[in-house]
Amino acid sequence: MSVTLPGLLRDRARAEPERVAMTVHGAGSLTFGEWDRESDAVAAGLDAEPGDRVGLVFGNGDWLEYAVAFLGVVKAGAVAVPLSDRLAGADVEAMLAHCGATRVLRPGALPYAAGPPPDPPPPRDLAQILYTSGTTGTPKGVAATHANLAYGCGGRRRPFAHSAHLAHAFPIGTNAGQWMLVNAVDAHPQVVTLPRFTPGRFAALIEHHRAGTVFLVPAMAIEMLAARVHDRHDLSSVLLLGSAGAPLPSQVAVDLAAAFRNATITNYYTSTEAAPAQTVMLVDPERPASVGRPASGGAVKIATAKGDALPPGVTGEVWMRSPAVTRTYYGDAHASGEVFRGGWVRMGDLGYLDEDGYLYLVDRESDVIKSGAYKVSTIHVEDIVHQHPDVVEAAAYGVPHPTLGKAVEVAVVGPVAHEELRIFLKGRLAPHELPARLVTLDALPRNQGGKVDKRRLRHD
Incomplete structure (x- = not known):
């Protein structure tokens, strides 16, 4: 019953x-x-x-x-x-x-x-x-x-x-x-x-x-x-x-x-x-x-x-x-x-x-970044960025690129210097996964359920 x-x-x-x-x-x-x-x-x-x-x-x-x-x-x-x-x-x-x-x-x-x-x-x-x-x-x-x-x-x-x-x-x-x-x-x-x-x-x-x-x-x-x-x-x-x-x-x-x-x-x-x-x-x-x-x-x-x-x-x-x-x-x-x-x-x-x-999750279907001939998993990029000890939080997302169509951008929270993070990532991510741009934020934008709102990141 x-x-x-x-x-x-x-x-x-x-x-x-x-x-x-x-x-x-x-x-x-x-x-x-x-x-x-x-x-x-x-x-x-x-x-x-x-x-x-x-x-x-x-x-x-x-x-x-x-x-x-x-x-x-x-x-x-x-x-x-x-x-x-x-x-x-x-x-x-x-x-x-x-x-x-x-x-x-x-x-x-x-x-x-x-x-x-x-x-x-x-x-x-x-x-x-x-x-x-x-x-x-x-x-x-x-x-x-x-x-x-x-x-x-x-x-x-x-x-x-x-x-x-x-x-x-x-x-x-x-x-x-x-x-x-x-x-x-x-x-x-x-x-x-x-x-x-x-x-x-x-x-x-x-x-x-x-x-x-x-x-x-x-x-x-x-x-x-x-x-x-x-x-x-x-x-x-x-x-x-x-x-x-x-x-x-x-x-x-x-x-x-x-x-x-x-x-x-x-x-x-x-x-x-x-x-x-x-x-x-x-x-x-x-x-x-x-x-x-x-x-x-x-x-x-x-x-x-x-x-x-x-x-x-x-x-x-x-x-x-x-x-x-x-x-x-x-x-x-x-x-x-x-x-x-x-x-x-x-x-x-x-x-x-x-x-x-x-x-194993690769990505949200809507979040996959199609960069040139490659597809980039934002979950994978975020997981690697999180491994840096000075990164508190990170979100990866795609932004327009004049030749690749889309490129990887990563927003980070924490005191890590951008150049230091790029050096850290170079041997851990494939070339097409490396962020074309890094931005530092005080906090990632979230919806009321606690999920990162990547649409807002792409528009900022």
Whole structure:
């Protein structure tokens, strides 16, 4: 029998009503009993028709109220549309208009009302529309059913049973943030977060709660390492440190292992479209660049644009098959047909598999730099640049060139001198991979999900 998040929450509220599900540092906590009762009250007060789209515009300091609002909306049979309050107002309005939202919920204005607990929604019904980050184009609304969101939940052994607390700093309105919401409902540890990420505050959160599991995006890891928080905070409680949202440079993984000396460093690869399909990689010095093998019943193949599988070692498109009902783009049949095919999802990445089935990413298809007769992987260039000890962060991208068509440009954060970096790279990159231009920035531009916005770099 398929499970749903409302059903899982109800079961935990009955079994463990006083157990804390989620804590926002400095803002309070939410028990399973409170979460279930308050979301029931929101469902009763929403007065929604099944399938109504309801926008949820919340900030990271509002995780507790957001959790209540989300479960209230889906309990009512409506469709939740999570959006960050850090988005531009025009973007929020465009997304709400695109999905035809009939109502918008914001902090401090939830429609609580008395009423009987609603019946759990059917697993096949639409539960969520989550908009992609739009780093490579117009954001698209990815629609997921109740069964998709709760896939793999409800087992006898709860995830991350080694931990009493799971710390994260993922923002609301992202796939990673929704993953943490699911963990708050289903996993063993209490989920803890904070209103605003800074390296010191997040390290203090880990230390205060003695978190055994920590999740972050590579940008956060890089900031924490640069700030050397491990010199000032006791991070020895962390046994699992997971990175998600973007490729983790191999040098950053090595440095994380030194900073979190008791932790297994794990890299997760998925997308809003493919979830819950993912690959998982316990960072291995023998395969430092791999993002792992399929987990949770999913599958990965390297194929042509038509879906024809390619042999190991050959670069092609990365396709993932979800173990759950495939998601789709809401209101966009043409784009859905391009990406979702026969249970498989085209990831928009290029990569290859080795003989043992480990996946290696070459680049985002849209980021590959076609320079003269060569194709340059920006992921590879960034990985090598990160190996210089004075580079805090780096992003490679293509810029127009009068004879080559495109040339490599690299933006770096850190005190490294350009000439010194060029000498360092000369023996480590092929001639066509060497940057034609280097620029130093105080920080790389990012979207609200923490991914580097290379479109802005190309236009600067």
